Amino acid sequence: MKKRTATRLTKLAVTVAIATVATIFAVQNATQVDTDAQAPEPGTSSPQQVIAVVDGDTINTIDENGTKNRVRIIGINTPEIGRGGVADECYAQDARTALSNLVDGQKVELVTDPSQGDTDKYGRLLRHIHTDSGNIAQLLLEQGAGHEYTYNTPYAGHDDFRAAEAAARDAHIGLWGHCTTR
Secondary structure (H helix, E strand, O other), X not given: OHHHHHHHHHHHHHHHHHHHHHHHHHHHHHHHHHHHHHOOOOOOEEEEEEEEEEEOOEEEEEEOOOOEEXXXXXXXXXXXXXXXXXXXXXXXXXXXXXXXXXXXXXXXXXXXXXXXXXXXXXXXXXXXXXXXXXXXXXXXXXXXXXXXXOOOOOOOOHHHHHHHHHHHHHOOOOHHHHOOOO
């Protein structure tokens, strides 16, 4: 009886092990397929038309197929515009104006970053924004329109963005010269 029980337990253990390995393999492959299908290739570029500036770090665009997108600019966080009766943070409207002056109504390139997710928790595309003038986040940081912002992992241009913020802060440009809490 002991030998018979041991044999059954061995067969059961082998079956469970095989099922576990098969499940892990299936989950990994399913995850890879889903991720690849949803996210664009890292570093790819997409031309878009800016149709609205939401605030200092978010724009609305439309692509060549007529699809509208809300885009959060990688690498910068600007003061929040008040909504629902809440007051604007210091320099919020100025940051929005600075972004409008750079991109409103213009063609831009949305560039993915392999170090960042495709979208944020609000469903906005996470992208670098480029025009003929350069990287928009870096230009805004040079103007003192916001803070360098790293969500989790450093992104392409991270060191340059930090340097741009430091230079604006040291020179008291933009919010660094206007806001006492920043």
